[in-house]
Amino acid sequence: MQEMRVVLAGFGGQGLLFAGKVIAYAGLIENREVSWLPSYGPEMRGGTANCSVTVSDEPIGSPLIMDPTALIAMNQPSLLKFEETVVPGGIILADTSLVTRIPERDDVTVFELEATNMAEDAGLKGLANIVLVGKLLKETQFCAPETIEDAIRKAVPPRKAALVEKNLQALKMGMEN
Template sequence: MTNEILLAGFGGQGILFMGKMLAYFGLYENKEVSWLPSYGPEMRGGTCNCSVCVSDDPIGSPLVDTPNTLIVMNTPSYDKFIGSVVPGGTVIIDSTLVDAKCDRTDINVYYVPATALANEHDMKGLANIILVGKLLKELT
């Protein structure tokens, strides 16, 4: 089984860190993994996404064009990637920052107010960890 994961948002939201965490979780489970970051030249605030593949078999390419798992932390990323998720895939949306409601019925969509939850509990900057937790809950 191969899980192709795409994580997307703005720089500074911990997108690449989420990807590293998921890659390490895969390594811990003795899976084949790849981690491929993509970001603009800005230090913070620019676009950012990360492809992670976790598989029982060798991975031919680290690029994820049609993810079966997508986490989005901003509206531009939602708009760009929601159509690429394979039928039956899982999408986790930070509903604090993304107002869009998905009209696709062939995927599983979860709205998590991760940024609001992190801020309410004085854990500013840890919304990404909340989203990874939701993903792990849904995948296990």
């Protein structure tokens, strides 16, 4: 399978680092090479947060992604910052609850999803991140559907086990839209 290099970017608190961890766990479960690298530092406090996740069949060199095959953008500044880096033929997932200006590139596929509003309307506030992981899975099939459910069970810490079910609902919502 092709290497997937995904950049997840948005505000701190939207759960992008966690969403990246779910994707990384999916790769681990399928015995592929994975790396997860967060942005760290002052930008995490109130500003933008992002992480780079690579899932590959080859040993991963740089965990820092300069040329993503997929971008998940959960706010406008993040989309602006990363949209030009996506490789031709790549995809951009934009949470159009928060992103108003859609990229004009014609060499990438842009998917618009009001993930934040959808999650909130369904009683899944704060799980737009996982809705978008579901959408990414639907559009790229980076792992088997049952794998991603296991990945969520692994990524959710034991003390928050009650949230697994809601995460699975959010995932389903993303995969069906």
